[in-house]
Amino acid sequence: MAFQINTVKYSGKINVTPVGAQKINLGGQTAFPFYDFEGTFPNKPKLAIQIWDMDPGEGFSVPLAKAFEGVLGDPGAWAKKAVEYGADIVCLTLKSSDPNDQNTGAAEAIAATQKVLDAVDVPVIVFGVDNKDKDVETLSAVCEKFAGKNLIVGPVTDKNYKQIGAQALAYGHAVIARSPIDVNLAKQLNILLMDLGTKPENILIDPNTGGLGYGMEYCYSVMERLQAAALLQADDKLQQPIINMLGEEIWKTKEANQPTAAVPTLGDQTCRGVLMEVTEAVSLMAAGTSLLVLSHPASLKLVREYIDLWTDGGPVKDDGLPEVPITPIN
Amino acid sequence: MALTGIQIFKLLPGTNCKKCGSPTCLAFAMNLASGKAELDACSDVSPESREKLSAASAPPIRPVVVGYGDTAVKVGGETVQYRHEKTFFNPTGIAALIEDSRDDADIAATVKRFQKYQYLRVGLNLRPELVVVKGGPRLAAAAKAVVDNSDLSVILYSEDIAALKAAAEALAGKNPLIGPATAANYKDVAAVAVAAKVPVWLKAKDMDEVAVLTKGLNEAGVKDLVVDTGARTPKKAFEDSVAMRRAALVGQNRDYGYGTIAFPAEITKNLAMQVAVAANLIAKYAGIVVLSDFDGAVVFPLLLQRLNIFTDPQRPMTQTEGIYPINEPNDSSPVLVTTNFSLTYFIVSGEVEASRVPCWLLIKDSEGLSVLTAWAAGKFSGDDVGQFVLKRSGIVDKIKHKSVIIPGYAAAISGDMEEELPGWKVAIGPREAAHLTKFLKEFTVS
Structure with a gap:
């Protein structure tokens, strides 16, 4: 008898979540990630690129500064560049609003968002700095100013969901619900948002992504458990697509920022960071993500290519992929 | 069953x-x-x-040891599909392929380079362990060049039975994995393996043939097997990998109860794309992944991923208790104390390093719990931490001041600590490590 894979029956599915004015669909899968021998996957994972609302300055990763040379400090131009590089979605982070940084306010957040919306025709995420009060100040204003523009705003936490959640609901935006790597807390936050009136398909789950080598495994297992709850137990409070903000976790690590010459055993700096980003992206896709927020365009290109191979099948087309130089070691 | x-x-x-x-x-x-x-x-x-x-x-997936010494890899032996169900036990072996057509000097230089890809992290030495030596007539000489110039373990890859036999003999005591055993040659490969007492990898043309070959090899006296399902596209390799794990654990089918070897090197020539394939297969059950070459940019991300995926979720990773000097501190540099949860250590040490402020970081054993949890569980109490700072840690020999910074989440222990540390100033640091830079720049020891 011919070999047959042991299959699993699922009783639930991940919500189809259309984002942006362009209605790009996230989610919709009916089985564990990429198990298309036992389920359907109407929407491939989408890829966003993260941009800043200000010039990142000295401390910014050199490979990222190089990839976005000439557009840093101009969110509109940066967003445009991200879309040229192939981003499905642009994630504007309001870095300048950090009280430990420039502590800018609502007016600056609105101005930066306006620039991005004017520059690109893809869904836009407006992301705060995970400071409960500052994010209420900036994101509430952004929600109101851009009523009906179908933004995705976050992070919304159990500390500020009432304010930001209500504004997003009132002005027609989706929210990113962030909880600290825990299935029950993710569910609780979703329930709170739904009680507020937020539609289930206007919520994305942000499980709080850890970096590769810096706690990725916690997020990985929480995501697998979220998928199990959503698909096997049909828990409709957890059937939201998952978003992972992984790019910045990678590029803030020590290893991604050490120059090639300083540690030749870690290889070429740009390749190293890109492949760390790719490795984490593939891991998180295996755990069930629907939306990856990346930083480097080469990562996006490789991840996109890999998603196509993973879903559509067929051999790898080697042309046009970035080459890895072998770094000599003395 | x-x-x-x-x-x-x-x-x-x-x-x-x-x-x-x-x-x-x-x-x-x-x-x-x-x-x-x-x-x-x-x-x-x-x-x-x-x-x-x-x-x-008997375990549902037979554990097989490949190689020798520090680079021996255990393949198989897994009992779950998802790491949160229990844990994954045997980290995927990472291999690079070397053709025997290269001369011995070239092979020697290459494996000496491979030998240097070793990284210390949380008290573990992360490194790729394996080399696949592929070819025919020069197989034994090439394999010998690998083990003479490195401590890497070897997988032999040849359909030339005489060459395989000679190479297995040349690597006596090094426990190489030999193959591929195929439908055409499995009895001959089995004979070589039985004589040399080494494990075998088989290459099937599809999942059906996997069972035919595992049965045949078992009958021929070889039980220590590693399976290549023959898949050479990313999608198929992923699907077969899941199918193998499910057949063994869910179907309890002994014919599929073996660890696997996958060949990203034969799926694409592009090394960057091989990393994506390997990352997918490390997350999803491969016993060994074979790349076409190593470089730090290639192996380091995969080693980190492997560390993460194979960490026991029931036993948090810990950092060894002790003193960690950061940014070359001296006797008047600030002292910080926190728990030994590895993530806490990584994040705090990373932020302190980024601040460029010279500091002494004290890691106190808290059974792998993070600050808030350790405090709540009584593993980071005032008298305990105070005793640690004053006596066990040995920091008093390194500094001439009497102040220590505790994590913001453990602020409640400061009173008890001050009792344990007469004359000391216990400063309360920020709750989040991200705010350490600002805190340290404004902090002065007293």
């Missing part, structure tokens, strides 16, 4: 002699069923029962 506790109980002597350490035979049977006891603990079990029980208690 795994037996239930009751089924096992019926095969035990029923004497309730307690010699095994369990109060009754039934309790022992339950422990056997859940893997908490070994059958050898029972001295009175009959030979017939022993045979039945050991066949039934």
